[in-house]
Amino acid sequence: MVKLLEYEAKKILATHDIAVPKNYIAEDVPRFLPAVLKSQVLTGGRGKAGGVVIVKTNEEYEAARQKLAGLKIKGFLPKTILAEELLDIDHEYYLSFIIDKKVPSITLMAHKNGGVEVEENDPNEFLHIPLDDKNAEAAGEQLADYYDLPEKTFILQDIVERLYQTFIEQDITLLEINPLVLTKSGELVAGDAKIVCDDSASFRHPDWHFEVEKAETNFVTLDQKGNVATIANGAGLAMATVDAVAEAGLRPANFLDIGGGANEASVLAAFKRIMEYPEIKVIIINIFAGITRCDEVAKAIIAAKSQLDTLPPLAIRLAGTNYEQAAELLAENNITIHPNLEQALKSAKETI
Ligand code: GDP
Ligand code: MN
Numbered sequence: 001m002v003k004l005l006e007y008e009a010k011k012i013l014a015t016h017d018i019a020v021p022k023n024y025i026a027e028d029v030p031r032f033l034p035a036v037l038k039s040q041v042l043t044g045g046r047g048k049a050g051g052v053v054i055v056k057t058n059e060e061y062e063a064a065r066q067k068l069a070g071l072k073i074k075g076f077l078p079k080t081i082l083a084e085e086l087l088d089i090d091h092e093y094y095l096s097f098i099i100d101k102k103v104p105s106i107t108l109m110a111h112k113n114g115g116v117e118v119e120e121n122d123p124n125e126f127l128h129i130p131l132d133d134k135n136a137e138a139a140g141e142q143l144a145d146y147y148d149l150p151e152k153t154f155i156l157q158d159i160v161e162r163l164y165q166t167f168i169e170q171d172i173t174l175l176e177i178n179p180l181v182l183t184k185s186g187e188l189v190a191g192d193a194k195i196v197c198d199d200s201a202s203f204r205h206p207d208w209h210f211e212v213e214k215a216e217t218n219f220v221t222l223d224q225k226g227n228v229a230t231i232a233n234g235a236g237l238a239m240a241t242v243d244a245v246a247e248a249g250l251r252p253a254n255f256l257d258i259g260g261g262a263n264e265a266s267v268l269a270a271f272k273r274i275m276e277y278p279e280i281k282v283i284i285i286n287i288f289a290g291i292t293r294c295d296e297v298a299k300a301i302i303a304a305k306s307q308l309d310t311l312p313p314l315a316i317r318l319a320g321t322n323y324e325q326a327a328e329l330l331a332e333n334n335i336t337i338h339p340n341l342e343q344a345l346k347s348a349k350e351t352i
Helices: 006-015 058-070 136-147 150-169 199-204 235-247 264-274 294-306 323-332 341-351
Strands: 023-025 035-039 052-055 081-084 089-100 105-111 127-130 172-183 188-190 194-197 219-221 228-232 254-256 282-289 314-320
Touching: 006 023, 006 194, 035 058, 052 058, 058 081, 089 150, 105 136, 105 150, 127 136, 136 150, 150 172, 150 188, 194 199, 228 235, 228 264, 235 254, 235 282, 235 341, 254 264, 264 294, 282 294, 282 341, 294 314, 294 323, 314 323, 314 341
Parallel strands: 228 254, 228 282, 282 314
Antiparallel strands: 023 081, 035 052, 035 081, 089 105, 089 172, 105 127, 172 188, 172 194, 219 254
């Protein structure tokens, strides 16, 4: 799976004729003002974290740009700041296209109240419409009805049709527009956009060049709301780790097999993905080193940890090749290791 930043997602929407605010990448000189500056990080909740700032003057622009460049949001620093024309917002709606594996079908999900408080909505209140290549018109009409925007039926039919095409043509697995803004002048504009593409289809898309490298394919989300993340080496051990976490009465959020090549970059990438889960209280690292060397894993953990301020506590079990060197390195950095998984789980439980 490859996650796109907002500006990348909006570029895709714009090429498929979905209205997005006029925008530019914020560099030294503003191309137009007033504007809203938005930190480009792979996490939601930027608005609440101070990552969305309205600026009117050159001075405000420069101050906000510098502030955003240094502001970590859920552990992420942006490489890019997006500037957008201000929207005169009348109302914010929620609209997304997901793959519902239960139906199974691409499914439209919508809510009348979008924006930063969308998670406050009752999950049962969302409109769900399974889509196919023939029902976009009917779905658009139903959506207009649900939003209570009968006068926007045609445009919503168009939007549904285009988003459905985009979803298929771009091999998307998740497309979310939140908010879908109704402006005071009556236009419907994608105020924010999130897209996840299926990178096993990247051979079909020579045009795909995204800022963030594709994620590990051996990383699987099991439970978005899980409170324990897992990192292990080898698929068998990774599965056993997930099972042990569940058996201990905790909620495993993910499966991750980091394989034999645990280095600083791969551990850092794993930590960053884990930090996207909202409820993680502890990360269990379970390494049985054969070809992998414990000291290399330890160095990678220490280096990656030092780059992240808000990393949840670690419960580490290490065994195998070069264990002693690893134990020494971790001790020097005040990081505890456990002799077996039971001990690591016990300490995880105490943390939670
Ligand atoms: P998120 O918090 O990461 O989802 O970032 P969003 O891009 O969705 O922005 C958060 C909120 O900022 C939106 O829900 C809007 O309420 C507000 N916002 C964003 N752009 C504008 C704008 O151009 N004008 C106004 N008035 N509000 C904006
Ligand atoms: Mn948003």
